[in-house]
Amino acid sequence: MSNPHRPQFSTGDLTDLAETQISCFAKRTTNLLSCLIVSLVAISLWLPLPGRECQASGALGRPGEKKEKIVDFVRDIQPILKASCYACHGPGLQMGQLRLDSKQLALQGGHSGQVIIPGKSEESLLVHRILGLGDKARMPLQGEPLNRDQINRVRAWIDQGAPWPAEASLPEATIAKHWAYIKPVRPELPIVKNHSWVCNPIDTFVLARLEKEGLTPSPEANRETLIRRVSLDLIGLPPSLEEVEAFLADQSPDAYEKVVDRLLASPHYGERWARPWLDLARYADTNGYADNQRTIWKYRDWVIHALNKDMPFDEFTIEQIAGDMLPNATTDQKIATGFHRNTMVNDEGGVDLEEARWVTVVDRVGTTASVWLGSTLACTQCHNHKYDPFTQTEFYQFFAFFENADYRVGGAVPAVQEPVLELPTPEQENQRKSLREEIPKLEATLNTQTPELEKAQAQWEREEAPIRATWHVLDPIEFTSKGGASLTRLGDQSVLVTPYADKETYTVATRTDLKGITAFQLEVLPDKSLPAYGPGRSKDGNFVLTSFRVYWGTDSQGKTAKRVNLRNPHADFSQTDFPVASVLDDDPETGWAILPQVGQPHAALFQTETPLGDGSGTPLTFILEHQSQNEKAAIGRFRISGSTTESPQLAPALPEHIRIILNTQADKRTEEQKNDLSCYYRSISPLLKPARDRLFELTERLRKLPVVTTLVMQERNSWERPFTYLRVRGSFLNKGQKVYAGVPAVLHPLPESQLANRLGLAHWLVDKNNPLVLWHPRSTTDSP
Numbered sequence: 056m057s058n059p060h061r062p063q064f065s066t067g068d069l070t071d072l073a074e075t076q077i078s079c080f081a082k083r084t085t086n087l088l089s090c091l092i093v094s095l096v097a098i099s100l101w102l103p104l105p106g107r108e109c110q111a112s113g114a115l116g117r118p119g120e121k122k123e124k125i126v127d128f129v130r131d132i133q134p135i136l137k138a139s140c141y142a143c144h145g146p147g148l149q150m151g152q153l154r155l156d157s158k159q160l161a162l163q164g165g166h167s168g169q170v171i172i173p174g175k176s177e178e179s180l181l182v183h184r185i186l187g188l189g190d191k192a193r194m195p196l197q198g199e200p201l202n203r204d205q206i207n208r209v210r211a212w213i214d215q216g217a218p219w220p221a222e223a224s225l226p227e228a229t230i231a232k233h234w235a236y237i238k239p240v241r242p243e244l245p246i247v248k249n250h251s252w253v254c255n256p257i258d259t260f261v262l263a264r265l266e267k268e269g270l271t272p273s274p275e276a277n278r279e280t281l282i283r284r285v286s287l288d289l290i291g292l293p294p295s296l297e298e299v300e301a302f303l304a305d306q307s308p309d310a311y312e313k314v315v316d317r318l319l320a321s322p323h324y325g326e327r328w329a330r331p332w333l334d335l336a337r338y339a340d341t342n343g344y345a346d347n348q349r350t351i352w353k354y355r356d357w358v359i360h361a362l363n364k365d366m367p368f369d370e371f372t373i374e375q376i377a378g379d380m381l382p383n384a385t386t387d388q389k390i391a392t393g394f395h396r397n398t399m400v401n402d403e404g405g406v407d408l409e410e411a412r413w414v415t416v417v418d419r420v421g422t423t424a425s426v427w428l429g430s431t432l433a434c435t436q437c438h439n440h441k442y443d444p445f446t447q448t449e450f451y452q453f454f455a456f457f458e459n460a461d462y463r464v465g466g467a468v469p470a471v472q473e474p475v476l477e478l479p480t481p482e483q484e485n486q487r488k489s490l491r492e493e494i495p496k497l498e499a500t501l502n503t504q505t506p507e508l509e510k511a512q513a514q515w516e517r518e519e520a521p522i523r524a525t526w527h528v529l530d531p532i533e534f535t536s537k538g539g540a541s542l543t544r545l546g547d548q549s550v551l552v553t554p555y556a557d558k559e560t561y562t563v564a565t566r567t568d569l570k571g572i573t574a575f576q577l578e579v580l581p582d583k584s585l586p587a588y589g590p591g592r593s594k595d596g597n598f599v600l601t602s603f604r605v606y607w608g609t610d611s612q613g614k615t616a617k618r619v620n621l622r623n624p625h626a627d628f629s630q631t632d633f634p635v636a637s638v639l640d641d642d643p644e645t646g647w648a649i650l651p652q653v654g655q656p657h658a659a660l661f662q663t664e665t666p667l668g669d670g671s672g673t674p675l676t677f678i679l680e681h682q683s684q685n686e687k688a689a690i691g692r693f694r695i696s697g698s699t700t701e702s703p704q705l706a707p708a709l710p711e712h713i714r715i716i717l718n719t720q721a722d723k724r725t726e727e728q729k730n731d732l733s734c735y736y737r738s739i740s741p742l743l744k745p746a747r748d749r750l751f752e753l754t755e756r757l758r759k760l761p762v763v764t765t766l767v768m769q770e771r772n773s774w775e776r777p778f779t780y781l782r783v784r785g786s787f788l789n790k791g792q793k794v795y796a797g798v799p800a801v802l803h804p805l806p807e808s809q810l811a812n813r814l815g816l817a818h819w820l821v822d823k824n825n826p827l828v829l830w831h832p833r834s835t836t837d838s839p
Contacts, residue, residue, distance in 0.1 A: 125215070126208055126211045126212040126215060128212065128218060128219050128220060128223055129220065129223050131208045131212065132208065132209060132212050133223060135201065135205050135208070135209065136155050136156070137156075139194075139195045139198055139199075139201060140155045140194075140195065141155065141156055142195070142197070142198075143195065143196070144156075144165075146225075146228070148231075149165075149230050149231055150441060150442065151165040151166045151167060151439055151441070152165040152166050152230055152444055153165030153166070153167075153170060154228060154230060156224075156225055156228065157224050157225045157228035158219040158221070158223075158224035159224070159228075160228055160229075160230065161219075162217070162219075164180075166439040166440075166444075166446045167180060167439060168180065170184075171213060171217050172213070173213065173216045173217040174213070174214060174215075174216050174217075175213070175214070176209075176210040176211075176213040176214045179213050181209070181213070182206075182209060182210055182213065185200075185201050185206060185209065186206065187200075232444075232801070233443075233444075235429075235826065235827065236444065236801050236802065236826055236827070237826055238824060238825075238826040239826060244256060244259045244260075245259055245260060245263035246263070247259055247262045247263050247266060248266055249262060249266070249271075249272075252272055278302060278303055279299060279303070281311065282294050282298065282299055282302045282314055283299075285311075285314060285315060285318065286298070286314075286318060289315070289318040289319065289321075289324055289327065290318050290321050290323035290324050290326075290327050291323065291326070291327035291330075292323060292327075298314075302314055319365075322359075322363060324362065324363060325358075325359035325360065325361075325362035325363035326359055328362050329355065329358045329359045329362055332358055332362075333355060333358060335422070335426045336354075336358075336375075336394050336397050336422075337397040337398060337399070337418075337422065338351070338354070338355060338397050339397065340352070342399060342400040342401070342402060343399030343400065343401075344399060344400070344401045344402075344403060345403060347402065349400070349766060350763070350764050350765060350766070351393050351396060351397065351765050351766045352765075353390050353393070353478060353763065353765035354390055354391070354393030354394070354396070354397070354765060354766070357387060357390045357391055357393070361391075368821065369821040372427065372817060372820055372821050372828075373814075373817040373818065373821065374387075374388045374391035374392070375391045375392065375393075375394035375395075376392075376394070376395075376423070376813060376814075376816060376817035376820065377392070377768075377770075377812075377813040377814040377816070377817040378390075378391040378392045379392050379767060379768055379769050379770065380770055380812070380813060380814040381814070386476070386478065389476055389767050390476065390478075390765055390767065392767045392768035392769075393765055393766050393767055393768075395419045395422070395423075395457070395768055396473065396766035396767060396768060397766075398415040398418045398419060398422075399414075399415070399418070400415060400471075401414070402466070402470035402471070406470075408464055408469065408470065408471055409787065410787055411470075411471055412462060412471045413787040415471075416454060416457050416458060416460075417433070417436060417454070419457045420432060420433065420436075420450065420453050420454050420457060421433035421436075423453075423816075423820075424453070427820045427827070427828055428820075428827040428828070429827055430443060430445070430827065431443065432445055432449075432450060432453065432799075433450075435447045435449065435450035436450055436782075436785040437784050437785030438784075438785075444799070444800075444801040445799050445801070446799075447781065448781060448792075448794055449797070449798075449799045449800065451779055451780070451781045451782070451794045452794050452795065452796060452797035452798070453796075453797075453798065453799070453816075454779050455777045455778050455779040455794060455795060455796035455797075456777055456796045456811075456812065456813050456816045457813065458777060458778070458779040459770060459771050459773065459777035459796075459812065459813070460473065460768055460769065460770065460771065460813075461473065461474060461769040461770060461771045466594075473766065473767075473768070473769075474766075474767050474768070474769040475764045475765070475766060475767070476764060476765050476766075476767045477762050477763075477764050478762065478763045478764065478765060479760075479762045479763075483760055483761075483762055486756075486760060487757065487760060487762075490753050490756060490757045490760075491757070493753055494750065494753050494754065494757070497746050497749055497750040497753070498750065500743070500746050501737055501738075501743055501746055501747065501750065502734075502737070504733050504737070507742065508733075508736070508737060508740060508742060508743075509733075511736075511740055511741075511742055512732075512733065512736040512740070515736060515740075516717065516721075519706075519707060519717070520717070522704050522705075522706045522707075523706050523717070525698045525699075525700045525703065525704070525706070526576055526696040526697070526698050526706050527567075527569060527696055527697055527698070528547075528548045528694060528695075528696045529548075529565045529567055529675065529695050529696060529697055530548050530565055531544055531548065531550055531563045531564070531565055531695075532564050532565050532566060533562075533563070533564040534550055534561065534562065534563045534564070535561070535562045536552065536559060536560070536561055536562075537559065537560035537561075537562075538557075538558060538559040538560065538689075540552050540553065540554060540559060540689075541553050541554070542561065545692075547694065547711055547714075548694060549578070549580055549692055549693060549694035550563065550692065550693055550694070551582060551584070551691070551692045552592065552689065552690070552691050552692065553584065553691075557686055557687055557688075558681060558682050558683075558689075559680075559681045559689035560678065560679070560680045560681070561677075561678070561679040561689075561690075561693075562676065562677070562678055563676070563677045563678075563679070563695065564674065564675070564676050564677075565674075565675050565677075565695075566672045566673065566674050566675070567668060567672070567673055567675060567697060568668075568670050568671065568672060568673075569668045569670065569673070569697050569699055570668050570669060570670035570699065571666035571667075571668060571699045572663060572666060572667050572668045572673075572697045572698070572699055573662060573663055573666050573698055573699055573700060573701065573703055574660055574661060574662045574663060574697070574698045574700075574703035575605060575621075575660075575661050575663070575677075575695060575696070575697055575698075576658055576659070576660050576661075576695070576696045576697075576698065576703075576705065576706060577603060577658065577659045577661070577679075577693060577694075577695055578656060578657070578658045578693060578694045578695075578696070578708045579591075579598065579649070579656065579657050579658075579659075579690050579692070579693050579708070580656050580692045580693065580694060580708070580710075580711075581596075581654055581655055581656060581692070581710070582691060582692045584691075585691040585692065586691075587653055587654055588653070588654040589653070589654070589691040589692060590649075590653070590655075590656065590657065590690060590691055590692055590693070591648075591649075591653065591688060591689065591690055591691055592687050592688070592689050592690070592691040593685060593686060593687050593688045594686070594687070595650065595653060596653030596654055597630075597648055597649060597650040597653055597685075597688065598648060598649070598681065598688050598689055598690045598691070599633065599646040599647070599648045599681060599683035599685055599688040600638050600646050600647045600648075600679060600680070600681060600690060601637075601638065601642070601643050601644075601645065601646035601680050601681060601682045601683055602638055602639075602641055602643075602646075602678070602679070602680035602682070603621075603638040603639070603659075603661065603677070603678075603679055603680075604618060604619075604677070604678045604680075605618070605619040605621065605661075605663075605675065605676070605677055605678075606618050606619065606675070606676040606678070607619055607667055607668075607673060607674065607675050607676075608674060616674075616676060619663055619664075619667060620663065620664040620665075621639055621661040621662065621663060621664075622661075622662050622663075622664055623660075623661075623662040624636045624638065624639060624659060624660065624661050624662075625659070625660055625705065626647065626657060626658065626659040626660070626705070627657055627658050627659075627705060627707065627708060628649055628652050628657055629647060629648070629649065630647075630648040630649055630650045630651075633645075633646060633647055633648035633649075633650075634647065635647040635659045638659075639661075643680075643682035643683070646681075646682075646683055647659065648688075651751070651755070655710075656708035656709060656710055657708050658705055658706065658707065658708035659705075660703065660704075660705040662703060666699070668697075668699075677695055679693070707739070709735075710735070712731065713731070713732065713735050716728045716731060716732050717732070768813075770812070770813060776795050776796060776810075776811050776812075777795065777796040777811065777812055777813075778793055778794060778795045778796065779793075779794060780792065780793055780794070781793075781794055795811065796811045796812065796816075797811065798816070798819055802825065802826070802827070803819070803822060803824040803825055803826075805818075805819050806818050806819060806822055
């Protein structure tokens with residue numbers, strides 16, 4: 056028979072002792088004999104004794120470990136549980152909804168699942184936790200770890216089927232439910248002696264406690280104090296002298312009630328009580344990560360108005376959570392959903408768009424739970440709640456309600472964009488209607504080809520071809536950016552810039568065999584990679600070129616090379632107050648810009664005072680500076696050409712596909728090319744300039760119409776129940792199982808009359824069975 060009191064050792068223990076013996080030998084050779092004795096004792100304890108049964112369990116990676124043949128629950132296991140586990144998983148506290156003093160509840164498990172799998176200790180979570188395996192803390196958290204003998208006994212007991220006699224279990228044990236999750240009932244009023252002092256049921260409870268302590272209520276405050284208190288409380292302002300005197304003079308029995316009614320009717324009442332609610336709503340006029348503004352003051356006014364009109368709290372809740380989903384939702388109900396658009400929003404360039412969206416939804420979950428449920432559901436983003444009966448799965452079920460909100464990715468700098476509600480005045484609506492009726496007529500004129508336009512187009516092609524032939528594109532050999540941008544030469548010998556800094560200087564070096572260069576042409580070209588298609592890198596597609604200099608000689612940096620004197624600058628278009636001539640004055644406060652004609656090519660011509668170039672590879676260096684205070688106002692794509700004609704003319708800056716069509720013989724062009732060329736000519740034809748100017752005027756008037764907007768929520772169209780994916784450890788990158796919208800199991804279920812969506816969640820929050828939301832059904836004044 057094996058000795059039950061004899062310590063059990065595994066091969067790992069033997070290795071540890073052997074290492075101890077070696078270390079001992081190395082450090083102090085005089086103790087060699089002692090070390091050998093220790094090793095021999097260890098070996099003798101490890102070797103099986105006669106009659107001892109050896110089982111190769113292989114559990115948890117320790118094959119051949121010795122176990123007792125029979126483990127008695129009452130004698131061997133219950134004392135361990137009682138000493139080390141009951142403090143957190145016993146009658147007083149059941150962390151993680153796990154109770155280990157009841158057979159039924161222990162085998163049932165808790166939030167983390169089944170912890171005891173009879174016959175399989177290596178799969179049982181209880182063993183994993185007492186060993187501290189994986190990424191979980193070792194149990195017990197606050198006490199001493201179990202020793203090896205205790206762990207072996209627990210493992211052996213589970214492997215033997217976890218036998219647990221009924222008499223050793225609490226037959227009627229339950230998982231305790233905190234009083235906060237139990238629907239309250241109105242208590243009986245306590246008995247008091249001084250009935251005359253009681254004015255309402257709450258006074259009864261106050262007086263009962265005072266009488267229990269042998270105390271008497273303080274005398275009523277004087278009238279001056281009363282009106283000051285109630286004024287500060289209800290409207291946040293002290294009473295005026297006239298209001299105090301009127302109250303002192305009013306000797307009617309309901310004088311105080313009249314003051315209260317007057318204050319409740321004041322518009323300042325809504326302003327006073329909107330403040331704490333707007334704090335809960337995270338109300339702000341910026342997105343929070345930078346100083347970028349957002350317009351949502353209409354939501355602020357909605358809250359004030361709701362309080363002033365004494366909106367019922369259930370309506371107050373439902374409209375803010377899901378007003379957009381109500382049948383025939385009104386404008387005000389849509390505005391109310393701005394509650395969850397007050398989330399901080401990161402729309403800066405370079406952010407991970409999915410992570411930015413994810414953070415806003417996480418905020419909506421935590422805010423809804425804290426504001427309406429008074430619970431820290433946010434803790435369960437990463438793990439089951441340690442103290443409250445919420446699981447990580449339930450967090451993502453709650454998350455799914457908000458995951459179904461509509462959004463898109465867009466903007467000059469790509470960002471997550473959610474719906475915006477326009478709120479025009481009646482006058483603005485009439486203006487928009489008028490503008491929108493005229494704009495399509497002008498667009499139809501500009502899109503219609505006529506014989507007169509065909510004749511003008513043919514003439515334009517004949518006149519434009521010789522001008523283009525006088526220009527020769529200069530091939531960029533070297534190109535650098537002082538601001539750290541990356542410059543790339545494209546197939547058409549243009550240069551594309553990515554990314555960009557607020558202030559930039561481009562240096563482009565080339566060599567040319569042209570002889571007698573009389574002018575240079577700078578083309579700025581649109582590109583799909585640029586904000587608003589460019590040609591600039593600012594968010595509206597514009598740029599400000601503050602200096603354009605040319606050097607010729609051997610020094611590509613322009614330090615000792617000779618500067619070329621430029622004259623007679625002109626461009627096909629210059630923005631008001633930003634003429635092309637200002638690029639030659641070396642003043643960083645001035646420059647060439649092209650707003651509002653962004654998204655299309657433009658060109659600027661600069662003549663040389665004297666011809667240059669001898670036809671034998673003349674080195675040229677071009678320096679383009681952007682020193683404007685405007686944000687990221689540098690050119691995004693450009694090309695440089697040279698001309699040797701005596702009277703150089705500005706060649707129209709053409710889109711690349713139009714340039715290709717013009718270089719194709721007319722009789723060899725496809726129908727698509729012919730249509731593209733006609734469309735382009737109509738966009739520049741002098742015959743249609745009045746229509747283009749009028750269209751631009753109307754479009755700008757429509758764009759600049761000062762229509763108020765506000766941020767709102769909007770549900771995505773879908774027939775599927777809202778869902779999301781659990782994120783392992785709360786990381787948005789680490790997707791787990793798919794979960795559908797739902798509410799915590801410890802609370803009441805969703806109303807049977809409601810779908811499992813954001814509107815159903817709103818009704819669930821104010822359901823009469825919700826123990827965490829106590830409210831009077833008729834007034835926001837009585838909200839929690």
